[in-house]
Amino acid sequence: MRRQSKILIDHQCPQCGAPAVLEETDHLFSCEYCRVKSFLISKDYFRYIIPDSAPGEKDLIYFPYWRFKGCLFSSTPRGIKKRILDISSKSLNSDNFPLSLGLRPQTQRLKFLSPDKKGLFLQPDVSFGDVLGTTTKRFRSSLPGPVFLNSFIGDTISMIYAPFYLQQGEVMDAVLNRVATTAAYGETRLEDYTASDPGWRIKFIPALCPACGWDIDGCRDSLAFTCHNCNSMWLQSKDRFIPLEFATMPYSQNNMLYLPFYRIETDISGLDLKSASDLIRLANLPRMVQDSCRKQKFYFWTPAFKIRPKELLGFATGLTLSQPQEDWHKDPPGQKTHPVTLSASDAAGLTKVVLADFLRPVSLLHNLRQIKIMPRQYLLVYLPFDSRGNELYQQHYRMRLNRNVLNYAAYL
Template sequence: MLPHSAKIDKELLFLPYWRFKGMFFSCVSNGINHRIVDVSYQAVQSEYFPISLGLRSQTQKLRFLTPDMEGYFLDTSLPHQKMMQIVEERYDASLPKPIYHWDFIGETLSQIYSPFYVDDKVYDAVLNRPVSPSLPGDFQTKTLPGGHPQWRLRFVPALCPNCGWDLKGQRDSLALNCNNCNSVWYPGKEKLKKLNFAYLPEEGDNITYLPFYRIGADVSGLELNCYADLVKVANLPKVVQKDWEDRPIHFWSPAFKVRPDDFLRFARNLTLSQPDGKWEHEFPKAQIYPVTMPLTEAIESLKLSLASFMKPQRILFPKLQETEIKPKNFLLLFIPFHERAHELTQPAFQLNINKNLLRYARHL
């Protein structure tokens, strides 16, 4: 919920808004377009309240809603499916046609309650300014469906299900590490689930390991079953070797939030490089960047990853609509990056990222 600055004697009315944020990608004739999306919309449709929160959801410090908070909280009447339809229609209408593929990646849908109070008009309780014309005489806030929130935050103990040791992770981590039994755990609906992981050893100082998902998948609608096929689809300047037909390929995707252009670049470079080496199935003795991108979102991005390296695009993009990619296995892998003054670099795979941009991306 948003903070308010209303006087103590004012009875607060909280209106729910849907907030949708994430990355939007679209494959069109001139390539892959992308943008960062952060929009809000009334979850209770009313002409007396603002249609959206504007920039407040990005600039104001939000608080979790708890049952002990005072005020009258309106019930949501706009289902989340309708909110998704509004967002999709808004961005679909702005795209050049034809559209071969589009998707939202790393998206989150949440509700934010914005405070108001009512006198002769509806007043914004953040700025104490009116946001509506004079109200009709029969306008009563209590006639609107609502009440007091009854839900509570539910916590899962951060104890390793395998050995009972304390799990480690940062505030926004989606995966928690157990340094006692070398295991990684991911929250499920009712309990923690174990993730298989490994890291690529690297000698040197000032090394940070960034997490990536390596996903094995079956591709239909396009011949992409081995490394030889990958070289052909990506039109790489290589002479196809006979043994490449027996070499399997994997899709790679960042397991951390990053800007859309960096997300595609990381996924493309690692998928084309097909990193191989002596993987160690324990934690590296260096700094590990947290996992902040869900595996489900990485799986959704596989077709975008394919589109980012297929050439020529004017011939292959139309095949995206009939191409299906079904994941069959995955592994969480930590890749070493060398820390410089302002960036992290991985020269073997031609990857680099500005440290400030990486820090900012955690809020996407």
């Protein structure tokens, strides 16, 4: 397993055929030539192949690897530990192929897998959950004391097929044209493997509002899109578009940047956390429980954009402890906004980390595994940030952020 950086994908515009280079985090494709915008859609994860440089007519074998990037949050008695993961790992048990992709995805542009690609595609037999479980176990020993919870918040999860071929019983790397691994265990016989057509292709669909058919607005890595015609917002989830309720914290000052946050209504079992007064008790906050708190419904809050794990959790816990109560406007902000780049399911995954972050006393953390948090409803709330040079500042909730950190959100 080795660390990798962002990968690039060669593709053609589905409308005019012009060549385009995509990034693995892209969700909306705008063609530079014909200006047509399309969504990139898959029912689960994206699948790529690494182009081969094999000499002559070789029978190519494509071996599958999981690739994932993101942050592993672990709850320990000394607080939440964060670890960036950037990994490729075999998705098929075999000693005859390399353990990881190494640097291949960085040195070469990938292509989307497509059904017309010829070759023998080996069938994965290791689930993404298995790989994550193994990885988590490996890091376990470096953490102090018991680990109450592990939660992986993914930036990207995909499958990459790497090309190989056989030469005198040896597996050859079809990118570098040399023996693939010196750790090979005996002769490689293809009869030992199951091959199957992955039957997958990337889908491009026109970027139009699902309600009124108008052109939709969004950035290349946006997961939520605004229609300015019918004033609606849509959240992409796998191959579906879900209407998203949204609100804005009004602010009279100009030149603000509005950052999106999720307010998440949840059903919680195994813990009595329904109101603001429950929160005051469970987080041991130095506040008086007033009658109004008992009636005030509890919500989790998380950023709806990718940002370093430190700020992601810091803002989520800070806002959740604040329980913002405002007269939200039902309109999108009239000013500059930052795109929604964190999925609703990742935000939901973060809620338990937030709980582990504020739950007191620490002895309560032993019950974390019994506590279930189910998201019920999301409200997207735009909060205004004042820009002062390179710094962004949210006065009301005292959130501070360097603009460079926001622009360079390679992780997460």
